[in-house]
Amino acid sequence: MFDNNKKIFTAPLAGITDKPFRTILREFAPDVSMVTEMISCHSLVEGHKNCIRNFDNYADEGNIGAQIFGADAYLMGEAAKILQDSGAKWIDINMGCPVPKVATRAGAGAFLMRNHKLAGEIVAACVKAVNIPVSVKTRLGWDEAHKDWQDLIRVVADSGADFAVVHGRTRAQGYSGNADLPTKPDLPIPIIANGDIKNIDDVERVQSLGYDGAMLGRAMLGQPWIIGQICGTAEKPQNVGNVVLKHLDLIIDYYGAKSGVPMFRKHAAWYSAGMPNSAQFRIRVNQITDEGELKKIIKDFWSID
Numbered sequence: 001m002f003d004n005n006k007k008i009f010t011a012p013l014a015g016i017t018d019k020p021f022r023t024i025l026r027e028f029a030p031d032v033s034m035v036t037e038m039i040s041c042h043s044l045v046e047g048h049k050n051c052i053r054n055f056d057n058y059a060d061e062g063n064i065g066a067q068i069f070g071a072d073a074y075l076m077g078e079a080a081k082i083l084q085d086s087g088a089k090w091i092d093i094n095m096g097c098p099v100p101k102v103a104t105r106a107g108a109g110a111f112l113m114r115n116h117k118l119a120g121e122i123v124a125a126c127v128k129a130v131n132i133p134v135s136v137k138t139r140l141g142w143d144e145a146h147k148d149w150q151d152l153i154r155v156v157a158d159s160g161a162d163f164a165v166v167h168g169r170t171r172a173q174g175y176s177g178n179a180d181l182p183t184k185p186d187l188p189i190p191i192i193a194n195g196d197i198k199n200i201d202d203v204e205r206v207q208s209l210g211y212d213g214a215m216l217g218r219a220m221l222g223q224p225w226i227i228g229q230i231c232g233t234a235e236k237p238q239n240v241g242n243v244v245l246k247h248l249d250l251i252i253d254y255y256g257a258k259s260g261v262p263m264f265r266k267h268a269a270w271y272s273a274g275m276p277n278s279a280q281f282r283i284r285v286n287q288i289t290d291e292g293e294l295k296k297i298i299k300d301f302w303s304i305d
């Protein structure tokens with residue numbers, strides 16, 4: 001799993017790294033390791049129809065781990081089985097999400113950093129349920145006073161986790177401040193570094209700290225080719241507008257135009273960031289509900305015939 005490009009991971013980003021965006025990323029980096037958006041074990045096991053990603057098939061998606069969240073070890077194991085059957089190459093368990101709905105109300109995500117025993121039970125249940133690798137994605141700890149990630153890593157490793165991703169912030173930090181990973185300590189499983197990794201220099205920095213791989217999240221927004229540049233498999237395309245149009249088509253195929261057009265607004269904003277007249281472009285995009293009209297203003301903005 002940790003060969004060549006596979007040491008580079010794309011991060012799970014809820015509402016962003018859906019199947020359409022992953023298709024775009026995969027074109028630039030065929031061998032990169034990806035993680036899906038987080039998926040609720042309840043929603044998956046109950047087969048909620050309104051959550052399209054419950055029905056994704058990963059068989060054609062290359063090296064991809066499916067991420068689940070939840071606080072019920074049995075249901076997490078059942079969810080892991082479903083994802084294995086859908087073609088996921090490994091199961092990733094969310095132990096870092098700070099959103100109150102997940103971390104406090106559901107006792108899942110980052111809350112597992114406060115309950116190592118349950119974290120271990122969840123990993124053990126997933127390891128027992130599937131015959132593919134199981135990883136966890138976590139943070140440095142709950143808050144500044146509880147940066148006990150190394151203890152958590154030892155617990156999940158003892159329970160059978162194959163590797164872990166560590167985001168160099170605490171739950172209390174959310175996404176503010178700088179990610180700050182120390183030199184990699186001696187731990188029993190490979191650790192992938194995450195947080196504020198934006199380019200090849202950052203990848204090399206975390207490698208020099210001893211980490212076994214690097215995971216990029218927000219750096220991919222509006223520039224999915226960055227993953228290809230880091231993996232050495234692609235450059236920035238001549239005309240970004242063609243990528244934007246393809247991404248829009250994929251989103252519409254997947255969600256339908258009614259949901260897809262408004263959903264695409266954030267991507268349009270990221271793709272156009274920093275370009276001349278991008279503010280006016282964004283204002284127009286945010287008013288549009290029609291697929292044809294959206295395509296037209298994208299073509300105009302990027303000068304595509």
Ligand SMILES: Cc1cc2nc3c(=O)[nH]c(=O)nc-3n(C[C@H](O)[C@H](O)[C@H](O)COP(=O)(O)O)c2cc1C
Pocket residue numbers: 011012013014015016036037038067094095096097137167175194195196197215216217218219
């Ligand atoms: C909009 C958004 C959605 C995210 N969704 C998830 C998620 O579903 N699962 C997860 O483990 N982390 C999630 N994260 C955290 C990222 O995977 C990553 O750990 C974090 O953004 C730091 O990495 P970066 O600085 O490279 O973006 C999310 C972050 C953002 C900003």
